[in-house]
Amino acid sequence: MSAREAPNSVSFHLRLILLSVRRSRRVLRRLTEHAMQVFCDFDGTISKEDVTDLVLQRYARPEWRAIEDQWVSGKITSAICMQRQIRLIEATRAELNAFLDTVEIDSDFIAFKRFCDNAGLGLSVVSDGVDYFIRRVLRRHQITSIPVIANRLREGDELSKSAYDLDFPAISSGCNAGSGVCKCAVVSPSVDYIYVGDGRSDFCVSNEAPVVFAKSNLADHCRSRASNSSLTTVSPMFSGLSQAFFQSLRAGAPHCR
Template sequence: MDSVGQMNGGNVLRTDDLAQIYCDFDGTVSVQDATDFVLSQLADPEWQEIERLWENGEIGSGECMRRQVSLIRARPGQLDEVLDEIEIDPFFASFANFCAARSLPVTIVSDGVDHFIRRILRRHGLDHLPVVANRLVVSTRTGQPQYFLSSPHAGPTCTTTAGVCKCRWLTAHKQERVYIGDGRSDFCVADKPEFLFAKGELARHCAEREIPFFAYRDFGDVIASLRKAAAHLPEAVEKSQYATV
């Protein structure tokens, strides 16, 4: 599939019009879902049944995450060793540098786990990026580490009962916003930003509902399209195409 820049005819984006860039993390910045990878390596098998409950719509994503994280059976050092196996998009560091050079603030907004995200970013020298995510709490009161999640960024009116209400963060900014995502946790926010990059499940969701988006494969595509998109952000949205990756 063509990159977004090619789909839009190679125009130049006026980056001074952009107020904020938001990125999902699991499957967007990271190559694989960090939480699922940790659970598959370190949690009791019950985590998979909890996942099915969420997939069937029987529980919200916030409850799903809290119950799953409590099943992790590992010392903190073991947890970090597993996290160090997780790779990020090969172009994400270049994307972060591209944005920094143009004074475009980038924030990670994820329904994942803050420690997982920060550990992975730190390994790539990107831990300066702000992270909005569920907060990991580790207790050793029983002699064995126990893991809990708190959700300081949940919203009381969140339609998906997520641990992190992404809509709340995007609607706090009234100027142009860019959002980059890939999966189910991004569905509710898909129609909020002026400039949406989507792949995977998110791209299919947007195509089915005729939500304008730019398809991408990796952050190399995102960099290229931010350089080549139309001069004014609202116009760029109008010219976007419906596509799946």
């Protein structure tokens, strides 16, 4: 949702910001032992644009924008907003597939995934977007082995008269953001982890993450909370992110400067 994430329109290959926060020495030790998990947002982070927005703009009835306004004004939660909007999509599965196959991703994400694989770091996509959209886009770019935690697209039913509907397997009644996917709940079993994101749905989870890579709105959010932390600019690409950050950790730096 464009209003939901509001990514910077200049470029999605903007510089990435590294925010080194709590438990730096412990993070270093766990990384060296290859026991760390990397959680990565999808829309605007891996993909260059918000894929759900693109689909809605192309195939949904115009009412989706009024629903968006209700969410922006705080009248409905993110989860309710998403479900109502998905029900407005009028497209066959073949049409959706053809459109999703045109979506671009950050070209260096593949190099980043390769780095994680070689380093023995678990990599998962955690998104408040739509699982089918994400998996289709990743598959188009020959990426099939990453776990995806997201809202679940399903066929609509006769009762709703909708072609599509949405389920929320990762929802939480205690989610402060009212999201379909409570990212905080998803990552909470991991003691030390890296979080990569770009937008509003990443704010809560980034507040608790030991290490955050951020761009766009999330970078601004991290800066506003970084008075007692070390904030460093690294390469704008996923590959540069992996090289600059992980090399500095393995060199033994308690903080990344």
